[in-house]
Amino acid sequence: MADQNELEQIAYRIQTALQNNQVEEASTLLQELHPADQADVFQRLNDREQSLVFPTLSVIATADLLEELEDDEVLEAVEDLSIEKLADVLDEMEPDEAADLLGDLPPEQASEVLAQMEDAEEVKPLLGYPDETAGGLMTTWYIGMRRQTTIEQAIEFLRQIEPETEVPYYLYVIDREKRLVGVVGLRSLVVSDPKKTMESVMDPEVIYVTAGTDQEEVAEVMTRYDLTSLPVVDHQHRLIGVVTHDDITDVMEDEATEDILHLGAVESAGLLDKSYWEQNIFNVVRSRFIWLLALFFAGTLTGIVLKNYEDELQTVVALSFFIPLLMGTGGNAGAQTVATVIRGMALREVRVRDIFQVWWREFRAGLLLGAMLSIVAIVLGLFWQVDLPLAITVGITIAVITTFANTVAAVVPILATAIGLDPTIASGPMISTVIDASGLLIYFTLAAWILPQL
Amino acid sequence: MADQNELEQIAYRIQTALQNNQVEEASTLLQELHPADQADVFQRLNDREQSLVFPTLSVIATADLLEELEDDEVLEAVEDLSIEKLADVLDEMEPDEAADLLGDLPPEQASEVLAQMEDAEEVKPLLGYPDETAGGLMTTWYIGMRRQTTIEQAIEFLRQIEPETEVPYYLYVIDREKRLVGVVGLRSLVVSDPKKTMESVMDPEVIYVTAGTDQEEVAEVMTRYDLTSLPVVDHQHRLIGVVTHDDITDVMEDEATEDILHLGAVESAGLLDKSYWEQNIFNVVRSRFIWLLALFFAGTLTGIVLKNYEDELQTVVALSFFIPLLMGTGGNAGAQTVATVIRGMALREVRVRDIFQVWWREFRAGLLLGAMLSIVAIVLGLFWQVDLPLAITVGITIAVITTFANTVAAVVPILATAIGLDPTIASGPMISTVIDASGLLIYFTLAAWILPQL
The missing domain is CATH 1.10.357.20 (SLC41 divalent cation transporters, integral membrane domain)
Known part of the structure; x- marks a missing residue:
């Protein structure tokens, strides 16, 4: 964690390095930071500095950074990337963020990139949902298990896939038709007898929303029931994704911003995904x-x-x-x-x-x-x-x-x-x-x- | 999960039951709901109905309900409880919520109740912090482990204490002086080799705040770094508590409300902990x-x-x-x-x-x-x-x-x-x-x- 002064100093060091053509060093300085701080420092650089340092970042660092930037900064930044690198970067990004980015690209560029992606199947199902619905917020990185799976098997499975940080703290239990039937917290996985089945430890009273649910209601349900993740189902009650808590704090900020701007007689459309300085x-x-x-x-x-x-x-x-x-x-x-x-x-x-x-x-x-x-x-x-x-x-x-x-x-x-x-x-x-x-x-x-x- | 119409119908059934002196049935109807919905239905009852049904709730249901109600509804509700029951209820509540409640009671009543509580030691350290700081938001229900503890031992410990739902998804690693040195996600606990020590799997770059940090900054740090829980340390860097994500959504709502009311020329002080109808x-x-x-x-x-x-x-x-x-x-x-x-x-x-x-x-x-x-x-x-x-x-x-x-x-x-x-x-x-x-x-x-x- 770094405070504003430290970040300003790091930005200054990066700028000095860039002026002295030490792009390598600038890149290292940036990549040592937490992604959220990377984005902060990156925004302090001017366009030329951004274009110099951005293509030198590793695929993972690029993905992390893009996840933190605002929508139109992202579009500006990805102009400096080749289709191949962009595809690799999108493979690294959380599927919901990758889908948002693809949705903002010009259609032919988006389909070129999609064709090059390895994990395109994770992202494609998300492309059809409007941004402001549960479908638009959800990720496909969730873990579904069958009822008869034992806790031992579930843990073994988790060890094999080595889930990424974003994967939620819950495993969802689904039936043969992929219908959502229960939820198991990571906590129960840890503390229960390994021989038990998912069905015997799951909570069958799962709180869920459907894909078309408005983001404001999604936020309300998650705050009301203090959830860190919320499953999303389709009309056949099949599990299709999960909304995670970090998306919700963004929604809450957007909704509050919208209210304040409207009450002040400012049309908010088009301003919510931009910071003050980008307008x-x-x-x-x-x-x-x-x-x-x-x-x-x-x-x-x-x-x-x-x-x-x-x-x-x-x-x-x-x-x-x-x-x-x-x-x-x-x-x-x-x-x-x-x-x-x-x-x-x-x-x-x-x-x-x-x-x-x-x-x-x-x-x-x-x-x-x-x-x-x-x-x-x-x-x-x-x-x-x-x-x-x-x-x-x-x-x-x-x-x-x-x-x-x-x-x-x-x-x-x-x-x-x-x-x-x-x-x-x-x-x-x-x-x-x-x-x-x-x-x-x-x-x-x-x-x-x-x-x-x- | 229940929608507004269902909740209204349940409230109506409870009211009818109370009119027919079927207090038992009313109590059961209420206790079958999710705590957040219980609070919603409870608020739809009038004062007399609330006083009838509230004392019939189990200790656990009472604790759940109190955690969901607004501050001055809580004060009104607890008037119907004996000191003994209130002490039992507070033992069941999350320490941060219990401390808030005790802080709002008249001092002599608070110390009477504290004297009767079994888990008073969990709550006492929290009483001294102002409500709007990290210290005021944090709970003492966190799990600290020593560096040399193995994952196996940690899991065994978790099985023994059967942690409550509120316990965070992270274990914090502390040294001999209780200084915070690292964090281990529940996820690593599940997927790592059980023989490894906490030190070898922990992330030493823990993001933390000090007890005096203002709640607005706490919310900013947690949203910025997408945290579900944030450790709080004292001036000697000793771990003293943890702020959890549910407290942060409340803070965000309060801050947005304050901004909107001030811009509309309404003094917000005293209104934030009351719903529209209680003012x-x-x-x-x-x-x-x-x-x-x-x-x-x-x-x-x-x-x-x-x-x-x-x-x-x-x-x-x-x-x-x-x-x-x-x-x-x-x-x-x-x-x-x-x-x-x-x-x-x-x-x-x-x-x-x-x-x-x-x-x-x-x-x-x-x-x-x-x-x-x-x-x-x-x-x-x-x-x-x-x-x-x-x-x-x-x-x-x-x-x-x-x-x-x-x-x-x-x-x-x-x-x-x-x-x-x-x-x-x-x-x-x-x-x-x-x-x-x-x-x-x-x-x-x-x-x-x-x-x-x-």
């Missing part, structure tokens, strides 16, 4: 512009509302002083509710059928918060020496807007989910725009009732 | 009011700015139509940048020393986005038949505000981190308020230059 400026602009534009047009609603109240604004200019404050408070109250509800839904604490209870909670919270703020607003208004009627208008408006914002923000994410939309997209940025326009209407309506001049 | 309305209001109030006062800045431009507003009322739109766009552009930068920091892609590069990227992105939006704004203004000078003012303002918002939002989270503040608290809600007021100043300054009437 070029045009991708950044593309991922944001469409949202800014949509919100801009939604925002013109507030202009239209204001235009309709032109006369009132002309009569009492002081009305306009409070517009940003009122809109800001509504937006903030809405954002608070959205953050709470969205997170509750992501953690599966809030479900669609809870919509009424959520609304009722947020309605009361909004009312309470609004009442407290409206007192503050009235005191502040008087302190600013605006008319009492205007101060009262602002105070009442704040209470109404806060309550309204809370209830809209409580209901919209749940409704969006109910009709199959992504709740974070529908909620975060859009809600505050809707609240802005409605808030203005509420403000002017109340003003017309209360202010004698209007 | 009573006064906690909700408390966690939000202070932020709404702070933002309200910050928002009065915009009012002060507008008040200063009272004459201009009186002369050209149309100026006010664009205020919400301009402020909204600035706020949205800032929110996009904050979301991107904050997430980059959470994933350790963006570091403090990168501040200048981040600023430069976001400056260019803001300029580009602003230029595009300003064209849209001018066309829209003409379409709305406002004066050309006003439309141009709005267009230029939008470009300036967007660029300004992007750069402020890029720099603030990083500066906050540099001086030791939580970047999500400092950034999300506060930035948009600052941008609002600065945006208005920019707008009126530009208007005074461009509009002939002013």
Whole structure:
């Protein structure tokens, strides 16, 4: 394990070596590191340095490194490899990672490489599944045993194949048709009588998912039941692969990133498999512009509302002083509710059928918060020496807007989910725009009732 | 594994059984489930139903269930248990979970229970560590072996102690002073020659953390190196515990929740160990009011700015139509940048020393986005038949505000981190308020230059 400073120093030593044409030494320095640290150091090198050192790595080191890099760094790096070396490297990689890489290559290149691979059969079955499903996450490196196999035989088999590090801590028991019937932990293998059969020590209550299960649900099942690996079956209940815990932490990071970006009005598609630094400026602009534009047009609603109240604004200019404050408070109250509800839904604490209870909670919270703020607003208004009627208008408006914002923000994410939309997209940025326009209407309506001049 | 509908039906059957005074049957129904599902069903019962069924559970079932419940549900549930039963239950629980529970009990009750426990020695060493550190997360259920132990002896030892499910997949090798010197995977135990010693099969390059390491870093190390368990050492490098993968997924969920709530202007403290439904309305209001109030006062800045431009507003009322739109766009552009930068920091892609590069990227992105939006704004203004000078003012303002918002939002989270503040608290809600007021100043300054009437 190395900390950031050490890694930076190693990167610097590699760069110096490369400048002095000591490519061999640079390569050795890199290969001495843990694969995760290799990737870190490799990312600190510039394109030219990467191209110099990458082809000098051993097949195993290349495979390890590729497994750690982000998708589009991988594509860039493999351009420096021959088809033959790439095939060897893919043979060394975990089948799920190899399949991901092949899926990202241009089709003809992918089939050329596949044709050269020795272990193509491990990878081919994985190519057909969408990335974001259990099928896309799973590996074919799992161990299936028949019921009547003894523990002794199983251990002997493991000794012969010398399983790689990635092979899970569980052996799966399958019947004649490859249907999943049980699971045996490596622990039971160690501690049970060697003469016993797999059937007698297996747990028949295996938790599993099917290939089409969405990755978010896969992550939920694995966290819920604290699993380090989860078998995947097809429609005939045949074992076809296993999802391992390292894939799941990636999924959890991606899902959290997606939520945060969507709530911040950034389109996440295409950004999740890139680090901050790999997103070029045009991708950044593309991922944001469409949202800014949509919100801009939604925002013109507030202009239209204001235009309709032109006369009132002309009569009492002081009305306009409070517009940003009122809109800001509504937006903030809405954002608070959205953050709470969205997170509750992501953690599966809030479900669609809870919509009424959520609304009722947020309605009361909004009312309470609004009442407290409206007192503050009235005191502040008087302190600013605006008319009492205007101060009262602002105070009442704040209470109404806060309550309204809370209830809209409580209901919209749940409704969006109910009709199959992504709740974070529908909620975060859009809600505050809707609240802005409605808030203005509420403000002017109340003003017309209360202010004698209007 | 059971889906939500099945669980709901089981909860309903338990409720019916309880109504008919068939407590025994309700208890059996609950105990047949997987512990994670037990917790789910238990949470669907009301307080009275919970109090009826909870004391009837076996010691093991009670321990399993308590391990799955959230902190304050646990406290509520254990009120129904005698000191004796609670001590038995804690003996069954994983030491880290038992220590958490004891830490939450009133001190005198905790020491009474500890005095009655058989395995108090497993738990006591854990009581001193703060919850959010490696020491607070770790368990004392790990297996340490001496270098010269043979694999045969190790397996024999494992058979004797029949390790519980929670015991990790690794054996740690320690020297005479209990210092951590190596690690042996259960896998090597299975596949190596039984006569070999631990020293000859161990990996001496053990990745570890110290007891005081923050949980966020613990999670980062475990995800980075794909570990299912991570040893924790004290200052003399002595092995004192192990953090397991299930604790890490909890940490990751908590960190993501914290980020989302802070960006949504909700104080997360006190909410992370409660589910959405357990947060009573006064906690909700408390966690939000202070932020709404702070933002309200910050928002009065915009009012002060507008008040200063009272004459201009009186002369050209149309100026006010664009205020919400301009402020909204600035706020949205800032929110996009904050979301991107904050997430980059959470994933350790963006570091403090990168501040200048981040600023430069976001400056260019803001300029580009602003230029595009300003064209849209001018066309829209003409379409709305406002004066050309006003439309141009709005267009230029939008470009300036967007660029300004992007750069402020890029720099603030990083500066906050540099001086030791939580970047999500400092950034999300506060930035948009600052941008609002600065945006208005920019707008009126530009208007005074461009509009002939002013």
